[in-house]
Amino acid sequence: MASKKAFALRVSPQVMDAMQRWADDDLRSLNAQIEYVLRDALVKAGRVKLVQRTVTDIVSLDEGQEDTE
Template identity: 45%
Template sequence: MAKKKSFPLRIDPELYEAIQSWAKDEFRSVNGHIEFLLREAVKRSGRLQGKKKDN
């Protein structure tokens, strides 16, 4: 497994609460859910290596 990059993230408290609730619904940690959401957005944009845009 590749080593993960750590970095600080400043986020609006209201947005954090929404993501926290969503993560709980999906049985993920907040960190895991943010990574999932970002990965999906990057895939959809066609910017992830080896992936094509689905649109």
């Protein structure tokens, strides 16, 4: 498994507070919530073909999405 890279992220206090509340609601750490939101956005934008959502569930762009055409 590839190691994760650390980097500084500058966001407004309002965005950070909202992300922290969302993470708390989903029982995730703030870091895990930010990664989840980024992965989800990449899938929806068609920027990645496969994204590992959980340890056992790999979601393809062609699976589990409604037809938007």
